[in-house]
Amino acid sequence: MKLLGGIEAGGTKFVCGIGYEDGKIIDRTSFPTTTPKETMTQVFQYFEGKSIEAIGIGSFGPIDPIASSSGYGFITTTPKPHWGQYNIVGAIQERLALPIAFDTDVNGAALAEYKWGAAKGLDSCLYITIGTGIGAGAVVGGEIVHGLSHPEMGHIYVRRFSDDTFKGCCPYHGDCLEGMASGPAIGARWRKSAVELGKDHPAWAMEAHYLAHALMNYVLILAPHKIIMGGGVMKQGQLFPLIRNKLHELLNGYIAHPLLNNEIHNYVVPPNLGDNAGLAGAIALASNCCDD
Amino acid sequence: MKLLGGIEAGGTKFVCGIGYEDGKIIDRTSFPTTTPKETMTQVFQYFEGKSIEAIGIGSFGPIDPIASSSGYGFITTTPKPHWGQYNIVGAIQERLALPIAFDTDVNGAALAEYKWGAAKGLDSCLYITIGTGIGAGAVVGGEIVHGLSHPEMGHIYVRRFSDDTFKGCCPYHGDCLEGMASGPAIGARWRKSAVELGKDHPAWAMEAHYLAHALMNYVLILAPHKIIMGGGVMKQGQLFPLIRNKLHELLNGYIAHPLLNNEIHNYVVPPNLGDNAGLAGAIALASNCCDD
Numbered sequence: 001m002k003l004l005g006g007i008e009a010g011g012t013k014f015v016c017g018i019g020y021e022d023g024k025i026i027d028r029t030s031f032p033t034t035t036p037k038e039t040m041t042q043v044f045q046y047f048e049g050k051s052i053e054a055i056g057i058g059s060f061g062p063i064d065p066i067a068s069s070s071g072y073g074f075i076t077t078t079p080k081p082h083w084g085q086y087n088i089v090g091a092i093q094e095r096l097a098l099p100i101a102f103d104t105d106v107n108g109a110a111l112a113e114y115k116w117g118a119a120k121g122l123d124s125c126l127y128i129t130i131g132t133g134i135g136a137g138a139v140v141g142g143e144i145v146h147g148l149s150h151p152e153m154g155h156i157y158v159r160r161f162s163d164d165t166f167k168g169c170c171p172y173h174g175d176c177l178e179g180m181a182s183g184p185a186i187g188a189r190w191r192k193s194a195v196e197l198g199k200d201h202p203a204w205a206m207e208a209h210y211l212a213h214a215l216m217n218y219v220l221i222l223a224p225h226k227i228i229m230g231g232g233v234m235k236q237g238q239l240f241p242l243i244r245n246k247l248h249e250l251l252n253g254y255i256a257h258p259l260l261n262n263e264i265h266n267y268v269v270p271p272n273l274g275d276n277a278g279l280a281g282a283i284a285l286a287s288n289c290c291d292d
Numbered sequence: 293m294k295l296l297g298g299i300e301a302g303g304t305k306f307v308c309g310i311g312y313e314d315g316k317i318i319d320r321t322s323f324p325t326t327t328p329k330e331t332m333t334q335v336f337q338y339f340e341g342k343s344i345e346a347i348g349i350g351s352f353g354p355i356d357p358i359a360s361s362s363g364y365g366f367i368t369t370t371p372k373p374h375w376g377q378y379n380i381v382g383a384i385q386e387r388l389a390l391p392i393a394f395d396t397d398v399n400g401a402a403l404a405e406y407k408w409g410a411a412k413g414l415d416s417c418l419y420i421t422i423g424t425g426i427g428a429g430a431v432v433g434g435e436i437v438h439g440l441s442h443p444e445m446g447h448i449y450v451r452r453f454s455d456d457t458f459k460g461c462c463p464y465h466g467d468c469l470e471g472m473a474s475g476p477a478i479g480a481r482w483r484k485s486a487v488e489l490g491k492d493h494p495a496w497a498m499e500a501h502y503l504a505h506a507l508m509n510y511v512l513i514l515a516p517h518k519i520i521m522g523g524g525v526m527k528q529g530q531l532f533p534l535i536r537n538k539l540h541e542l543l544n545g546y547i548a549h550p551l552l553n554n555e556i557h558n559y560v561v562p563p564n565l566g567d568n569a570g571l572a573g574a575i576a577l578a579s580n581c582c583d584d
Contacts, residue, residue: 062547077548124439138513140439145432147416147515148549155546156509157451172546217448221430221513223439254447254464255354256369257440 006282023116056286058108101289107137108281117272126224129231181210212246297347298574315408348578350400393581399429400573409564414517421523473502504538
């Protein structure tokens with residue numbers, strides 16, 4: 001079986017690892033994200049001498065993952081110091097003569113859950129992470145959904161929860177989904193972090209309202225076969241039943257599919273790949289790149 | 293070149309026609325939608341003796357277009373008398389031994405615009421009609437987007453225009469997009485039909501608000517290469533610049549693509565196939581079914 005490399009390029013840390021094309025990870029390491037020069041040197045040192053056949057990068061964004069674009073391979077307008085307009089694919093190509101797959105971290109995670117995780121055997125899925133930011137990716141028929149650019153589903157507008165006066169914390173859109181329901185939004189609204197709030201705090205009904213509105217839009221636009229919710233905020237497991245109930249209420253029986261009605265507990269689920277999800281995503285991207 | 297048949301199955305009338313696989317229509321007829329027995333008899337009479345190689349049906353909905361489903365080929369839960377749970381594909385198969393393609397009218401229209409119209413040569417597009425209802429379909433890489441079911445993008449929730457007290461007229465969701473921005477919603481809110489309102493009536497800024505919010509969600513989730521807006525309400529051409537400006541304002545430069553910034557007039561456009569769009573959509577569906 002082919003051995004593949006993966007780079008989970010996060011804003012806080014990089015995780016590098018190798019695994020087989022069935023998703024089995026056999027080695028991993030991680031180091032903080034500092035400057036491209038310092039961080040990428042550690043990436044090259046890790047992969048040196050490893051007999052891999054392709055490398056996948058699941059990156060923080062925004063990025064340009066469109067192969068036909070003149071900006072392909074770049075991390076683009078990130079506010080993270082040193083990394084704006086950085087050609088990460090070019091840097092790797094220069095050092096490692098391998099096929100490279102490049103996409104967002106959430107598109108990688110969606111692909112890994114589709115191939116090996118919670119959506120294995122299904123036609124499509126959507127993966128959403130709720131943490132410092134909110135990002136999502138979708139896979140339909142084995143293909144990651146791309147258009148003009150990668151999706152930015154975390155920034156859709158959602159209806160305000162009645163009585164919620166928090167103005168939102170997205171620097172671009174104020175009270176979009178990320179502005180109202182990310183970890184920092186919870187922290188700013190309640191002046192406590194998600195983990196400090198009790199499990200029966202009213203914060204969770206409000207959080208479920210925002211996330212269920214987003215899921216409703218994803219269902220009406222893409223109708224994925226499964227929705228997988230990960231990220232730090234979703235470690236609050238009490239959110240799952242609240243979100244499922246609210247989504248069911250919002251859809252109001254409009255789509256007559258059992259998964260959106262009495263089987264909704266099998267529709268909105270946690271990730272299956274646990275703490276390896278990010279790295280598995282990068283390896284999934286690499287495995288797709290070998291299929292081409 | 294292959295000759296193909298198309299059926300635009302609307303709730304008010306059926307349009308049947310034949311055309312070539314390059315989209316050229318050479319004959320058409322239409323008749324009112326009454327009962328399945330009466331209407332389908334006219335369909336069979338029209339196609340009898342026509343030497344077509346496949347037939348496409350672009351239908352009013354909701355329908356079941358998923359080939360692997362036990363309910364494939366049915367018009368499902370429509371409130372239209374006589375047509376609920378009607379197996380339209382089965383009825384046609386019984387009389388005409390031909391390959392049949394079956395999808396929603398808007399998915400057909402999206403495919404026709406992708407193949408022959410405003411999105412010709414692009415990788416993806418989204419077609420939305422705003423009329424008695426609001427429906428939309430998307431094509432990505434030549435494939436119509438389906439998941440659990442066909443999209444129901446007209447029913448997403450959108451943020452209320454400030455001071456709009458209209459409660460919405462969607463029987464399922466109240467103030468979803470269709471409930472707030474369809475032709476009947478405009479009529480109920482202003483007590484005048486769209487054509488009776490002057491071109492500088494405040495109705496149009498409000499309408500543009502709702503439609504631009506919907507487009508923003510479609511862009512952030514699917515990022516189609518072009519958005520084509522048709523249907524009776526969009527005959528009010530003054531809406532186009534209002535919608536483009538509002539969408540540009542909402543996105544606030546977040547996606548750095550020229551089509552979403554200074555080239556937005558080339559991004560949100562009217563259909564290119566005019567009054568033949570529905571029939572062309574059905575023929576486009578038929579042509580895809582020959583490719584398989």
